[in-house]
Amino acid sequence: MDSSSAVALVTGGARGIGAAIAEGVVAAGGRVVVADVDERAGGALVERLRGGARFVPCDVTEEDQVAAAVEAAAELGPLDAVFANAGVVGVTGRIEDTGLADFRRTTDLLLTSVFLTVKHAVRVMRPQGxxxxVCTASVASVRGGLGPHVYTAAKHAVKGLVESVAVELAPSGLRINAVAPGGTVSSLSAGLMGDADDLATPYRRLAAASSSGVPTTSADIADAALFLAHAPRINGACLVVDGGDDVLAQKGRSYYG
Structure with a gap:
């Protein structure tokens, strides 16, 4: 991906990690389509990015809307990168209390959305060669106990989908990878703490919980996602970005303290 002329699509791009990815694409001289259901936040982001971005309303659980978002990005030129980033925490609580409708809605938002985005990205990219x-996974993709049950199951499936599809795509000149955030200062974590616009609270709490005293931010995850989009010899990988606090440090505490 040539940063200076890149064309990209980011689902769930209006806020948080997705917005940081979009900002990174434009800062490097590329153009980006931001796809999201949040038209207010998406419009504000596009305004800030001053012509480098276009907003497309998109419910990522609806195939026709995902296909339209991919087409909108492809209209800007050859599609260099697609970031399947949209997601939610979804249903929480005990397994015996989890309703089937909530299970299906959560997996639609976290897994079906990624499948649809990958499917239509490949449809456009394969003829390009x-x-x-890059799919947004989670530390819950690689270890249990770091998220709610359905979230963890869906994020494990995202990692599996990436690994499987990578095998198919490699001979075509396409690559697919996953970035796996740990606890991150974002609109998602802020919303869980009461106010999606209040990033100070998750920053303070995640900093206090971090072994380094420094929390992971949306910009950190965006840097990793953009790296994966640029790295020509990385395919089928799942890159954990958690400062060592979730996957590594939690394991270490089992032995050292």
Whole structure:
């Protein structure tokens, strides 16, 4: 992906990690389509990015809307990168209390959305013979106990989908990888703490919980996602970005304290 002329699509791009990815694409001289259901936040982001971005309303659980978002990005030129980033925490609580409708809605938002985004990205990219797809997974993709049950199951499935699709795509010149955030200062974590616009609270709490005293931010995850989009010899990987606090440090505490 040539940063100076890149064309990209980011789902769930209006806020948080997705917005940081979009900002990174434009800062490097590329153009980006931001796809999201949040038209207010998406419009504000596009305004800030001053012509480098276009907003497309998109419910990522609806195939026709995902296909339209991919097409909108492809209209800007050859599609270099697609970031399947949209997601939610979804249903929480005990397994015996989890309703089937809530289970299905959560997996639609976390897994079906990624499948649809990857499917239509490949449809456009394969004829080009090039392109990079980066899916937002989670530390809950690689270890249990770091998220709610359905979230963890869906994020494990995202990692599995990435690994499987990478095998198919490699001979076509396409790549697919996953970035796996740990606890991150974002609109998602802020919303869980009461106010999606209040980033100071998750910053303070995640900093206090971090072994380094420094929390992971949306910009950190965006840097990793953009790296994966640029790295020509990385395919089928799942890159954990958690400062060592979730996957590594939690394991270490089992032995050392």
């Amino acid at each position: 090039r392109g990079a797809i």
